[in-house]
Amino acid sequence: MEGCHTAGAIAALATAGFVALIAVPALWAGSMVVRGVIAAWRPAALVEALVDADGAAPRLAGWVAVIWLGAFGLAFAMFQSVWTMFAHTAFKPNTLSLLAPMFAVATALGIVAVSRPCAQLFAWIARRLDARWRRRGWRTLLRPPTIVAVAIAAALVALVALWRFAVKPRLGPIDTSLLHAPAAGVVAAAATHLVWLRLRGSRWWIGMGGAAAIAAVLATALATAIARPSLTLEIWGDRPLAGIAIEGVFSLESIRGRIPLAEFRPVARPAAAHPDVLLITIDTVRADHTPPYGGRAEMPALRELGTRGIVFDRAYAPSNVTRRSIPSMVTGIAPNRVRGRVVGWALRLDPRHVVLAERMRAGGYDTAGFMCCEGFWGKELHTGLERGLAHLEIEPRGSALAEKARSWLDVREQRADRAPLFVWMHIIEPHNWTQATGEARTEADRRANYDRSLTASDQMVQTVLTAFHRRASDQMPIVIVTADHGEALGEHGQPYHSTDLYDSQIRVPLVVAGAGITPRHVAETVSVTDLVPTVLDLAGFVPPAGASLDGRSIAELVTGARAGDPEGGIAFAAMIKDRSNPGGITAVIKGRWKLIDNNARLELYDTRNDPGERDNVLGEHPQDAERLRRLLGAHTAAASISPFP
Numbered sequence: 342m343e344g345c346h347t348a349g350a351i352a353a354l355a356t357a358g359f360v361a362l363i364a365v366p367a368l369w370a371g372s373m374v375v376r377g378v379i380a381a382w383r384p385a386a387l388v389e390a391l392v393d394a395d396g397a398a399p400r401l402a403g404w405v406a407v408i409w410l411g412a413f414g415l416a417f418a419m420f421q422s423v424w425t426m427f428a429h430t431a432f433k434p435n436t437l438s439l440l441a442p443m444f445a446v447a448t449a450l451g452i453v454a455v456s457r458p459c460a461q462l463f464a465w466i467a468r469r470l471d472a473r474w475r476r477r478g479w480r481t482l483l484r485p486p487t488i489v490a491v492a493i494a495a496a497l498v499a500l501v502a503l504w505r506f507a508v509k510p511r512l513g514p515i516d517t518s519l520l521h522a523p524a525a526g527v528v529a530a531a532a533t534h535l536v537w538l539r540l541r542g543s544r545w546w547i548g549m550g551g552a553a554a555i556a557a558v559l560a561t562a563l564a565t566a567i568a569r570p571s572l573t574l575e576i577w578g579d580r581p582l583a584g585i586a587i588e589g590v591f592s593l594e595s596i597r598g599r600i601p602l603a604e605f606r607p608v609a610r611p612a613a614a615h616p617d618v619l620l621i622t623i624d625t626v627r628a629d630h631t632p633p634y635g636g637r638a639e640m641p642a643l644r645e646l647g648t649r650g651i652v653f654d655r656a657y658a659p660s661n662v663t664r665r666s667i668p669s670m671v672t673g674i675a676p677n678r679v680r681g682r683v684v685g686w687a688l689r690l691d692p693r694h695v696v697l698a699e700r701m702r703a704g705g706y707d708t709a710g711f712m713c714c715e716g717f718w719g720k721e722l723h724t725g726l727e728r729g730l731a732h733l734e735i736e737p738r739g740s741a742l743a744e745k746a747r748s749w750l751d752v753r754e755q756r757a758d759r760a761p762l763f764v765w766m767h768i769i770e771p772h773n774w775t776q777a778t779g780e781a782r783t784e785a786d787r788r789a790n791y792d793r794s795l796t797a798s799d800q801m802v803q804t805v806l807t808a809f810h811r812r813a814s815d816q817m818p819i820v821i822v823t824a825d826h827g828e829a830l831g832e833h834g835q836p837y838h839s840t841d842l843y844d845s846q847i848r849v850p851l852v853v854a855g856a857g858i859t860p861r862h863v864a865e866t867v868s869v870t871d872l873v874p875t876v877l878d879l880a881g882f883v884p885p886a887g888a889s890l891d892g893r894s895i896a897e898l899v900t901g902a903r904a905g906d907p908e909g910g911i912a913f914a915a916m917i918k919d920r921s922n923p924g925g926i927t928a929v930i931k932g933r934w935k936l937i938d939n940n941a942r943l944e945l946y947d948t949r950n951d952p953g954e955r956d957n958v959l960g961e962h963p964q965d966a967e968r969l970r971r972l973l974g975a976h977t978a979a980a981s982i983s984p985f986p
């Protein structure tokens with residue numbers, strides 16, 4: 342379920358108006374289709390033809406039973422065939438979606454072929470049962486209204502049972518809240534039709550009243566879109582159907598243009614240098630598999646960065662899935678305060694958010710992005726993650742992406758008059774480690790396969806870094822390598838990510854190297870949400886602070902101005918309920934302690950002595966647990982504070 346913060350009468354009316362933009366034409370078209378079908382087929386006459394002279398309709402019962410069983414048989418065959426192909430073949434989604442209609446046609450033909458004898462058989466059975474019933478002197482059970490009512494009731498029971506026992510257990514958590522409003526609309530439209538048919542004299546007045554109400558909410562919606570752009574975006578983020586209408590009718594970009602965004606031009610510190618910054622995010626990297634963290638994956642480039650830079654030993658991703666982590670990383674706002682709507686795999690940011698590249702660009706930096714994925718950075722999806730990247734290239738294959746980045750940088754390196762540079766590259770390869778390496782038989786194989794994808798990513802990092810190899814050492818860019826989340830690899834019963842907040846899924850590498858940085862390991866806990874103020878700070882700007890930012894600058898830990906406190910620093914992580922994510926889990930890490938709140942079930946771990954988080958020591962350390970519980974409670978409560986001015 343997407344966030345629900347919007348309140349107030351105007352908001353409610355405007356929401357109704359935006360919904361009406363979609364609902365009124367859709368329901369009108371739907372009712373026209375239903376009326377057309379009724380006019381063409383005249384169901385009453387069809388039913389009439391199947392009623393016997395004695396008022397019983399066994400043939401109708403037979404046909405209703407065939408249609409009923411046929412519909413469920415078709416639905417179940419479709420679900421089962423797609424599921425079987427998904428679970429037992431290597432077909433891709435495109436192939437599955439091509440094969441699915443073929444199965445549908447074949448199954449439907451089979452059902453049609455047997456429908457007549459089946460209907461006759463069911464009619465015969467119904468007639469026998471009804472005859473037995475009537476022998477006791479009772480009225481026939483096979484009157485048409487009874488047959489239809491029983492069929493509808495049975496369909497509802499079967500639907501619930503199928504969903505509960507056959508579909509949902511296999512699909513896992515699924516967000517059905519998106520269907521609530523359309524379902525309510527269909528029910529309301531059907532009820533309106535039934536009432537309308539019973540009305541006689543007052544139709545005109547009621548019709549005019551309805552039209553006036555629709556006109557009023559449409560006018561409120563239009564006025565809101567024009568006069569209150571911020572409220573419009575609020576509704577866009579909170580109400581799925583209204584959001585679709587807002588996106589379809591208005592341009593989010595122009596709505597954004599009418600909002601005085603928080604001043605995001607960063608303020609330069611007097612006489613500060615503005616070094617180049619290269620931010621490399623690698624998808625799905627758990628820290629403990631990489632060399633700076635004692636991991637065995639072959640990663641010479643990251644190893645070398647670790648030996649000449651700062652290694653944050655305890656860096657945490659804000660969430661366990663890309664669509665929640667990356668927005669938090671580039672806005673500096675905790676994942677449970679980032680606003681937006683889920684589109685595909687990504688989060689479309691509320692346009693009121695300002696991202697890191699925009700700030701850098703406003704501060705005079707040249708900006709460029711070399712990103713893996715259309716689904717996150719493509720212009721069509723308007724996620725907002727691409728904002729501020731003056732030069733943007735999207736390429737899914739990491740090796741080609743790195744080559745593109747290097748060529749672009751090579752050309753730029755030739756130029757004499759260069760503005761400072763901010764480059765962001767996101768590599769996807771480790772996310773797809775199972776595809777690249779095939780089926781693994783043992784746990785060790787799985788880990789080795791995963792490590793190979795890390796090695797491949799490291800080569801891409803190396804490719805980009807070579808663009809700077811002609812530079813003098815004091816001219817080297819600040820290079821930051823980190824990840825959006827880890828990968829469970831079987832720990833805590835989870836094969837991949839997005840399912841829990843144990844370190845395997847959220848402890849990520851964070852390595853910062855560059856001119857003037859003295860190599861060191863920092864034991865203080867930090868969050869990747871700290872990236873925005875930290876990068877700005879390192880780039881010679883006053884790090885932004887205040888209610889519209891949750892991250893803090895950790896530049897002092899990078900420059901060595903502060904050593905870092907092993908028991909200090911703090912990181913929050915949240916698993917947000919949306920799309921297919923069960924959500925509802927939050928965690929806080931401070932020093933050695935980590936508290937996980939899994940739907941009010943608390944777990945406390947001493948991550949220093951128990952890095953695998955196997956031993957919940959909640960009972961043994963009640964005071965530490967209580968301290969962390971308060972921190973987490975305050976953090977969760979702050980989620981309702983708007984990040985916008």
Ligand SMILES: [Zn+2]
Pocket residue numbers: 624625662663664772825826
């Ligand atoms: Zn990811």
